[in-house]
Amino acid sequence: MLNVQRAIGLKQCLRATQRLYHSDVRVRFAPSPTGYLHLGGLRTALYNYLFARHSGGKFLLRIEDTDQTRLVPGATERLIEDLLWAGIEIDEGPGFAGDYGPYIQSQRQELYSDAVERLLQNGSAYRCFCTERRLELLRKEALRTRQVPRYDNKCRHLTKAQLEPLLAKGTPHCIRFKLTEHEEPLQDLIYGSVQHNVSDTEGDPVIMKSDQFPTYHLANVVDDHHMDITHVLRGVEWQISTTKHLLLYKAFGWRPPQFGHLPLLVNADGTKLSKRQGDIGIQQFRERGYFPTALMNYIISAGGGFEHRPNEKPQLLSLDELAQEFRIERVNAHPSRLNSELLNDYNQLEIKRRLSGEQTRPELVKLVQQLVKQAYPSHSNLDLAESHILDVLNWAAQRLQLIQDLTSSKLSFLWVKPTEYELKDLTPAQLQQLIPQLTVLPKLEKDSLNEMLKNYAEKQQIKFPLLMKTLRAALSGLKEGPGVAEMMEILGKSVVLERLEEAIKKQSIVESTRKRQL
Ligand code: GLU
Numbered sequence: 392m393l394n395v396q397r398a399i400g401l402k403q404c405l406r407a408t409q410r411l412y413h414s415d416v417r418v419r420f421a422p423s424p425t426g427y428l429h430l431g432g433l434r435t436a437l438y439n440y441l442f443a444r445h446s447g448g449k450f451l452l453r454i455e456d457t458d459q460t461r462l463v464p465g466a467t468e469r470l471i472e473d474l475l476w477a478g479i480e481i482d483e484g485p486g487f488a489g490d491y492g493p494y495i496q497s498q499r500q501e502l503y504s505d506a507v508e509r510l511l512q513n514g515s516a517y518r519c520f521c522t523e524r525r526l527e528l529l530r531k532e533a534l535r536t537r538q539v540p541r542y543d544n545k546c547r548h549l550t551k552a553q554l555e556p557l558l559a560k561g562t563p564h565c566i567r568f569k570l571t572e573h574e575e576p577l578q579d580l581i582y583g584s585v586q587h588n589v590s591d592t593e594g595d596p597v598i599m600k601s602d603q604f605p606t607y608h609l610a611n612v613v614d615d616h617h618m619d620i621t622h623v624l625r626g627v628e629w630q631i632s633t634t635k636h637l638l639l640y641k642a643f644g645w646r647p648p649q650f651g652h653l654p655l656l657v658n659a660d661g662t663k664l665s666k667r668q669g670d671i672g673i674q675q676f677r678e679r680g681y682f683p684t685a686l687m688n689y690i691i692s693a694g695g696g697f698e699h700r701p702n703e704k705p706q707l708l709s710l711d712e713l714a715q716e717f718r719i720e721r722v723n724a725h726p727s728r729l730n731s732e733l734l735n736d737y738n739q740l741e742i743k744r745r746l747s748g749e750q751t752r753p754e755l756v757k758l759v760q761q762l763v764k765q766a767y768p769s770h771s772n773l774d775l776a777e778s779h780i781l782d783v784l785n786w787a788a789q790r791l792q793l794i795q796d797l798t799s800s801k802l803s804f805l806w807v808k809p810t811e812y813e814l815k816d817l818t819p820a821q822l823q824q825l826i827p828q829l830t831v832l833p834k835l836e837k838d839s840l841n842e843m844l845k846n847y848a849e850k851q852q853i854k855f856p857l858l859m860k861t862l863r864a865a866l867s868g869l870k871e872g873p874g875v876a877e878m879m880e881i882l883g884k885s886v887v888l889e890r891l892e893e894a895i896k897k898q899s900i901v902e903s904t905r906k907r908q909l
Contacts, residue, residue, distance in 0.1 A: 416448025417621050420474075421611065423455045424466035428473040429671040430664065430729070431626060431656050434690050438653060438722070439624050440479045441696070444714035451618060452484030454495045457610050467495075473673045477683045478710045491618045496610050503605040506613045506643070507566050507598060515642035516598060519546040520557055520564045542567070542594025566599040568608070570638060577633055580622070580651030582724045589634045596635060608632060612639045620648045624719075627652040651719055655726045656693060664729070680795035682745075684709060685737035692737075693727040705733055707740040735792040743788050746781075756780045758794060763806045766798035772808040774886065782883035804878060809868025809890065817861045819899045821851055826891060835884050840876040865894035 420436040422428070428436075443450040452474070454467050467485070474481065483489025493499055510516035526542065533540040547569060557564070570590035577585040598609035605613070615623060623633075630652045640647040656664060664671055676686055688707055691697060696717050708716070745751035760775045767773060783805055787797060797805065825847060829835070832843075844862075848855040859875045866878060866887060879887050 416446040419451040421453045425461040428673045441714045441717040449482040452481045456497045518564045519567045563601045565597045565601045567595040568598045587634045616645045622649045624651045657726045659730045680793040682741040685741045688737045689734040693729045695723040705736045804867035816857045819895045835879045837876045837880045
């Protein structure tokens with residue numbers, strides 16, 4: 392249970408309902424806490440959020456936990472954390488403001504019982520006493536005759552005389568909703584007119600189980616109504632349910648919200664996204680080092696909703712900019728293809744953006760410091776000066792897709808200062824003479840460095856490979872790694888000079904100790 396949950400009574404919720412204000416857009420994200428947030432869920436939340444922000448409306452979070460058997464402990468807290476990480480602000484929800492709470496369905500039972508009572512009384516619902524065994528036999532029979540299993544609506548026809556003794560005995564039963572013909576098609580904000588006569592294909596659905604818990608259909612409709620939801624944007628997998636929901640609205644005599652169904656989210660080649668949490672879980676994207684803005688732009692790049700600008704380079708927009716540009720009528724009805732390469736492009740753009748911002752730059756430096764410390768926990772001699780990190784980031788901004796890549800073992804020399812050297816091929820004096828030559832260079836740049844080092848080796852009559860080997864050791868303490876000139880370019884002038892001077896100092900000490908011992 393959420394510790395932050397505010398206990399707002401149902402009475403308050405009903406009072407709020409009376410203050411109907413239908414011109415105000417109110418949308419909701421209504422996840423079931425049966426797992427962690429993944430790309431599909433985030434897409435739904437994001438589109439609702441953009442829609443709300445575009446129209447100056449409210450974005451609500453409602454937790455749909457009526458199926459108590461599938462709850463995952465801690466899922467709600469993590470969901471909220473992931474949404475906030477993504478930059479989605481929750482105007483109303485559990486632990487947030489709002490006059491329409493509680494925002495957790497398991498705390499709204501009274502509303503559902505009242506609603507069911509109303510449907511029973513106006514003849515739109517009925518009690519069903521069919522046993523699990525009977526339902527199972529129906530299912531088996533349908534499968535045997537190659538038909539789609541459906542409830543045969545038997546209990547719809549129970550007479551008062553049949554019902555009374557059953558009720559008197561306290562026979563367990565559920566409540567079913569009488570499906571009727573749809574008079575009008577669903578006007579989907581994204582798919583247009585959708586005609587689906589649910590009563591042709593399905594038996595009457597259960598709206599309240601024998602344990603008195605409502606099913607998704609009932610709770611969802613009752614809450615959308617009482618929370619004054621004006622627009623429902625959800626995945627297309629719910630479109631068939633919507634046809635049922637419209638019948639429920641009719642039975643209650645309530646005005647339904649407008650519905651828009653978001654197309655299926657698929658891979659670039661049109662195949663289904665993997666169900667594995669590791670591939671699509673938001674937590675995993677976070678851990679891999681993607682920034683929220685990059686992930687958001689990636690999602691909308693697949694889903695439409697924005698002006699189509701063919702052949703334009705990916706452009707990174709903030710959530711506010713996205714909200715301004717978003718138009719529900721621009722969301723297309725064909726499957727939304729995710730192009731995973733774009734995610735890296737967006738992340739690179741975000742790294743550049745953070746690096747150029749006065750406020751974001753220091754945060755980026757801190758992040759690098761933290762990641763390097765995590766990657767090299769046993770090293771006490773890490774080079775984590777702000778100026779060094781900024782040099783590295785400026786060098787890396789054109790190449791780097793994830794900040795985490797900076798901590799890869801290939802680049803360890805960036806952070807781990809050398810302690811052990813093998814510099815015996817050159818004298819400290821020979822190294823020392825290199826310092827003024829490097830100092831006058833405005834910037835260390837790979838190609839010109841190579842030229843300069845070659846000339847230096849010639850003049851000093853040192854074999855070029857020996858010079859490179861010694862420099863590599865002085866700068867990184869390593870025997871292998873990227874080319875020495877490249878390494879110097881990445882490290883930047885001040886760190887190169889610092890490390891060379893340090894190496895010379897240590898080398899001189901070694902030499903003088905050796906001479907003394909001779
Ligand atoms: N609880 C449903 C889900 O888990 C909500 C569907 C809807 O938005 O109505 O996705």
